[in-house]
Amino acid sequence: MLKTSCSALLAGILALHGIQASAQETMTGAGATFPYPVYSQWADDYQDAKGIGLNYQAIGSGGGIKQITAKTVTFGASDAPLKKDELDEHGLMQWPMIMGGVVPVLNLPGTEKNSLKLDGETLADIYAGKITHWDDAAIADLNPDVDLPDTAITPVYRAEGSGTNFLFTHYLSQVNDEFADTIGEGKSVAWPAGVGAKANAGVAKQVAETEGAIGYVEFAYAKQNDLDHIRLRNHDGEYVEPSSDSFKAAAANADWSNAPGFYLVLTDQVGADSWPITGASFILMHKQVEDPAAAKRVLEFFDWAYANGGDAANELDYVPMPENVADQVRDSWGDIEGPQGESIWP
Numbered sequence: 001m002l003k004t005s006c007s008a009l010l011a012g013i014l015a016l017h018g019i020q021a022s023a024q025e026t027m028t029g030a031g032a033t034f035p036y037p038v039y040s041q042w043a044d045d046y047q048d049a050k051g052i053g054l055n056y057q058a059i060g061s062g063g064g065i066k067q068i069t070a071k072t073v074t075f076g077a078s079d080a081p082l083k084k085d086e087l088d089e090h091g092l093m094q095w096p097m098i099m100g101g102v103v104p105v106l107n108l109p110g111t112e113k114n115s116l117k118l119d120g121e122t123l124a125d126i127y128a129g130k131i132t133h134w135d136d137a138a139i140a141d142l143n144p145d146v147d148l149p150d151t152a153i154t155p156v157y158r159a160e161g162s163g164t165n166f167l168f169t170h171y172l173s174q175v176n177d178e179f180a181d182t183i184g185e186g187k188s189v190a191w192p193a194g195v196g197a198k199a200n201a202g203v204a205k206q207v208a209e210t211e212g213a214i215g216y217v218e219f220a221y222a223k224q225n226d227l228d229h230i231r232l233r234n235h236d237g238e239y240v241e242p243s244s245d246s247f248k249a250a251a252a253n254a255d256w257s258n259a260p261g262f263y264l265v266l267t268d269q270v271g272a273d274s275w276p277i278t279g280a281s282f283i284l285m286h287k288q289v290e291d292p293a294a295a296k297r298v299l300e301f302f303d304w305a306y307a308n309g310g311d312a313a314n315e316l317d318y319v320p321m322p323e324n325v326a327d328q329v330r331d332s333w334g335d336i337e338g339p340q341g342e343s344i345w346p
Contacts, residue, residue, distance in 0.1 A: 031064015
């Protein structure tokens with residue numbers, strides 16, 4: 001299991017591994033908090049196996065893109081994939097490393113835990129500030145057997161540029177036209193209601209401390225902090241629970257081989273068992289690197305993670321990338337070159 005404690009998840013912004021390793025043996029990366037629990041576990045296991053540490057700053061996808069673009073880290077991480085033209089503009093490449101689910105969580109005493117049902121349209125209206133109390137008719141219609149309290153709803157959102165924001169708003173924009181027209185999708189949007197919190201851990205903490213709050217976090221954060229979660233109606237009209245099985249169901253139709261630059265978003269997928277807010281987390285690196293040795297250390301780590309990290313990912317309720325996709329990614333690493341045009345991989 002993850003060595004990082006619950007309290008560290010709640011407070012954690014900066015993850016440090018391999019602090020006893022020399023600078024030459026430490027990899028540097030920054031970005032998404034969505035995959036932080038599994039990257040942290042992989043980093044611990046890799047250091048035990050190879051003696052090489054990872055300094056990963058979990059600062060959000062927007063920060064990860066900025067840091068890799070500025071070349072202050074060897075790799076960036078983002079849950080919001082860049083389109084092919086954006087990659088080319090910055091001389092970057094990307095690949096999917098892990099898949100998982102974004103989960104709406106709430107703090108509503110008096111209701112049975114993990115039982116409240118919502119659909120995407122109602123969830124969007126809550127975040128648009130149109131639904132302000134838990135006993136609103138739209139929520140009551142979806143939960144006819146629940147005695148809903150007249151408690152004010154406090155929507156909690158990610159305050160910084162975030163891939164979790166992107167996945168959440170991308171989904172809401174798919175299922176609610178008014179949300180798409182007025183708020184839209186993005187790593188940062190202008191939320192009309194609610195309070196902001198930093199990173200998955202900050203949102204989880206804010207929800208846990210605010211009666212009537214609703215937020216959205218990567219599933220591991222909801223599970224680690226024992227938060228009440230929503231049962232969400234999917235594209236096929238079925239109410240589903242967030243789990244590795246429902247994330248796998250949503251990922252089953254992903255066609256990575258026909259996704260230029262590995263750009264693919266997995267929200268609102270068909271299938272009776274599919275979780276609606278499923279997504280992949282991506283790694284970003286420059287195609288021409290200034291430090292070939294550092295780049296190769298990073299590629300060797302992710303190669304090891306594809307081959308050896310599946311059990312840890314499953315234990316943390318992520319979905320490992322299928323082996324055929326991992327092979328496609330390894331092939332793409334042949335495009336990474338050193339300063340003189342020399343190949344870095346294998």
